[in-house]
Amino acid sequence: MASSTTSVAPARPPATPDLARRRSSAGARGERRSGLAMAAPAAILLGLFLIVPVLLAFGLSFTNARLISPNPPRFVGLDNFIRAFTQDPVFLRSVLNTFLFAIVVVPVQAGLGLLLAVLVNQKLRGVTFFRIVYFIPVVTSIVVVSILWKFMYQPTGLINSFIDTMTFGVLQGADWLNNPRTALPAIIVLSIWQAVGFHMLIWLSGLQTIPGELYEAARMDGADAWAQFKNVTWPGLRSTMIFVLVTITISALGLFVQIDVMTQGGPQNSTTTIVYHAVRKGYREQETGYGAAISLIFFVLVLVIALVQRFVTREKD
Template identity: 65%
Template sequence: MSTTMTSLPSRPGTAAGAPQARRPTRRRSRRRESLTALGMVSPAVFLLLLFFVIPVVLAFALAFTNARLVSPTPAEFTGLQNFRTLLDDPLFYKSLRNTFYFAAVVVPLQGGLALVLALLVNAKVKGVNFFRTVYFIPVVTSMVVVSILWTLMYQKTGLVNELISQLTFGVVHGPDWLNNPSTAMPAIIFMSVWQGVGFHMVIWLAGLQTIPQDLYEAADIDGATRWVRFRYVTWPGLRTTRTFVLITITIAAFSLFAQVSVMTQGGPLDSTTTVVYQAVQTGYAQQQTGYASAISLVFFVLVLAVSLVQRFLTREKD
């Protein structure tokens, strides 16, 4: 006697129906994760659009017009007239020289000094955390506050000249630092390096702590000196870090504004006027928004070119 076996439909929860039940659940989970991620990044994207993308687009558009900050007449398209005026503006070339002079001194000086400090505070000695804090304190202080304090220190009867007089027993008397065309920019450079060196010290320090200790132990076994260890272990291990430090210092140096605005207002005799300061003064004080946008656009292209060249020179080579 034969029996006929009939297959029963699989019910939810059985092994056959489990994959079909899990697929909608996975889709809902992925959709929920995507919405959560979108909600988390949306504030940053909104701020990026509001304070970067939109201003850049407006600056590009206004650079080809005769727009003014406050004017009863609407802006008119003038083509390349602002750029022709810029090429004939002696103040622009002077501010450009001042900007490159500041960057050429600050970038290697601040980067090198920050590396030296990072090597010192990376040592495992007692009290090293105290020195890390001391070096970093100027970074968390407002640049405006720091500029005001150093303006008082740079006065003819300020602290800097008093220290010079005391150390030389009254033989040398310091100049009026910020009112002398030959000393105004060096004074701003010294203050800027002092204020920003702690930030890049922390970056160098983070890079130093990523280098494997096994390499240093192998170098010690081989009898390597400190200089040999630095040249063949530390410096190659900081390849990525030094690229980041170099680019960030360069961009910050080219965007010099707060120190000049507070301490010298571009003087004396335009010896401290920078491109950013000229653009702000042209756009707000002189209300020539179109011309200021042209200055900003040209300067943006220059800084971008310098950054790309630096990135190319510091790239990893096979």
């Protein structure tokens, strides 16, 4: 810095240490001001629309706030949480449903994504085409996907006539979305179908960081395809796996759109999820305080699961 300063200003005498210090402190002040000014718009917006709502979620959940009400919110202590866990069977059901959904979706979607990634990571003609095809449902809105599958799940719809044709009429389809036993599984299938392409690409980028020489060496040692996968591919995918599991879990726990479009939580609350219930109470029935409490429970759940998953997957090493 000092040497180049003299080179741009050759006419001036070499800067004395004192002058240089003064100049750099002026520069540092400018840097501080510019840094603050350039970060300010984003920082202010994040404060207003991320920090404040998070704090409000905490604050409101201890009140009886209503969305439109002439009375100011009143502090009610832990009432909302007590109500959720002891007086609201639909909330407990929604927790159960959300967990059931996540327990199936997380491993199946992660595993299927990895299978697809391994398939399209081969050096074969046309794999780029298949990558694009598998990604098409991801760019399609989940609202569109939900409506489309609702149509296909009709009693006389595409899915049932396919089952009928494939089994020559031996197996009868179901009224998938109107039967409490089949509604959630039906939603699980379309959810995986829609999102698996995204995680295929994440796995794929992980696969491509594994050096080819490792496979070469494994083959030299006579490792077959499965041994290569187990000893080279899988260990090389650790950090990718953590990312995939965490992102699928968090998005699975946030299940909302499919429910709202396809079943509205029915039949008999068999598809009510935590977020759906929070929106029903906190928005549609205008009980903001109670809805905030449910949101907060969901928030803590997401946080705990993200931390546990990180911890567990790291400990296995």
